[in-house]
Amino acid sequence: MHEMSYCEGVVEAVERRAGTRRVARVRVRIGTVHRVVPAAFQQSFEMVAAGGPAADAETEVVTIPISAVCRECGERFTSEDPAPSCVACGSLHVDASGGDEVILESIEYRPEPGPEDGDAQAEPTDEVVARHVHATDDEQQAGIGPRGW
Numbered sequence: 001m002h003e004m005s006y007c008e009g010v011v012e013a014v015e016r017r018a019g020t021r022r023v024a025r026v027r028v029r030i031g032t033v034h035r036v037v038p039a040a041f042q043q044s045f046e047m048v049a050a051g052g053p054a055a056d057a058e059t060e061v062v063t064i065p066i067s068a069v070c071r072e073c074g075e076r077f078t079s080e081d082p083a084p085s086c087v088a089c090g091s092l093h094v095d096a097s098g099g100d101e102v103i104l105e106s107i108e109y110r111p112e113p114g115p116e117d118g119d120a121q122a123e124p125t126d127e128v129v130a131r132h133v134h135a136t137d138d139e140q141q142a143g144i145g146p147r148g149w
């Protein structure tokens, strides 16, 4: 289950921001090239977050498509396929970009228990957690990968 490696970076970022607040919901945007399955992400998240402020959080995964430009006919399109063929002419000579980001989009906290019941607070975060999760050894040693491994 490769979703685990994504969750480590995300949970780390969430916990760093949450401090003592309890997290209700986490929204992440993950590029389609990572092929993350939302249900598996939730499961992995629960395992990684266990015992911390985000232990009971629900996750919402939004898949980001790649942007592509056809080299044959110039058609621009987006695709969920990391290696798409052109939607207009069928050419395989397509330049694809994006679709590789892992972004913590927002965190929603549980209301603090108290005399007044507050509403859940959502905090927009838009933190780039990782781009190339399958980092090379050199990048991992430089600490670019999630938790360095």
Ligand SMILES: [Zn+2]
Pocket: 070, 071, 072, 073, 074, 075, 086, 087, 088, 089, 090, 091
């Ligand atoms: Zn084309």
